[in-house]
Amino acid sequence: MPPVIDIRHIHRVFETEAGMAHILHNISLTVAQGEFVAITGPSGSGKSTLMNILGCLDTPTAGTYLLEGLNVAQLDDEELAEVRSERIGFVFQSFNLLSRMTVLDNVMLPLVYTGYAHGHREERAVSALAQAGLPVDHYDHKIGELSGGQMQRVAIARALVNDPAIILADEPTGNLDSATGQMVLESFHALQRTGKTIVLITHDPHIAAEADRIVTIRDGRLFHEGSADGSLPGTAVSGRTLSDLPHTRSEGGSL
Template sequence: MARPVIDIRGIHRIFESDAGFAHVLHNITFSVRPGEFVAITGPSGSGKSTLMNILGCLDTPTSGTYLLEGLNVAELVDDELAEVRATRIGFVFQSFNLLPRMSVLDNVMLPLAYTQAPRFQREMMAVHALQAVGLPVDHYDHRTNELSGGQMQRVAIARALVNDPAIILADEPTGNLDSHTGRMVLETFHKLKDTGKTIVLITHDSHVAAEADRIVSIRDGRLYHEDTSGIISTTGGGR
């Protein structure tokens, strides 16, 4: 079998404050295979956001191992983590995080700004990413504040794709969208999965989670695996 894109082993995350120590994640172990579409779900305060931050290299675990395409990111320093975020992870956020005064094409090109590629090559890469998410060509020179919510989210997905990352990490990508538009965005993720992209989607919506190949639930900092029929099994410190 192919090496997992994500391989997390025995992750703990403990935060220290004036009130003492808070053990937020307990012995989390799971993996994501290349081309898999996985949903991570859980209520507020469950540890879902902390796990997302670790997956996105925005935070590091207190103990345990996180291998991203075989690289132990848990051992990296800040500059190395920043490079991993820029080159190996594509982020899609609920609030889109697009720059409203810039064109669609320029927004998608942003992650390429620090590469050595000339502008024409960066433009070609951005066009390829926009084609992958199905945005019409006549929208490429529009400012993003001229787009609908669904179109903005497609631009955000294209921006996440432009560096050909190891994983697409989507945080509540349908949260600000109506049901019809959210359906269109989920169909975009399915099309990307069909091309071999690895997708990890964080959501509190059980209907959105059911779109994935597999569901991983976080409750009280412990991991529970589900299949899309709702059958639950515990792992890594589950009760």
């Protein structure tokens, strides 16, 4: 079985008013099905740019990204949108939920344009909420009536509702206190036990330590890759210089 994620010699260069900004340098990484991997690094290290590429929200300037064996570079915009909708679940620090809608309606929202009948959408949403660990008596609550931890569980359920190959979580505990954050992390562990693949972006080493494997990005380079217990030594990975890259124009972006 191929890795869920297989990125090879990824570079990302942005063209800015100040010149060319080389954000990612020669990044190679694989993530197997059912793995829980944390990508960590300081602010400005390139980890969010890497997540955007993994989530098919951005494309690399050079290198190859295979998602479940599918070469992402060969997809057009419509096909990329379909991959994002069906194969990738996103969980964000800010939840991105609609406050005036109920919990159940928020989770069903990604299914509205899939052609499923309402009953089937509701069935899938209930299943996703159960996986995320939210009690049944909260399903008809409005989002504004929930705690931060409960809202993040709803966001996790929404990410699960299309049965994605991978869950990408960007600082999912950043707006939560330590105890609530730990409860959310337990939800990720429970999902991993069902076979889900999880990639979590964080600047917090304590959060990263919850994963099976930690990947550290510094200055756009893969600096360290090892198990969460530190049993594998860190290595700095050198990349090609900017002059080695193909002359590809890239539109600007942010870290």
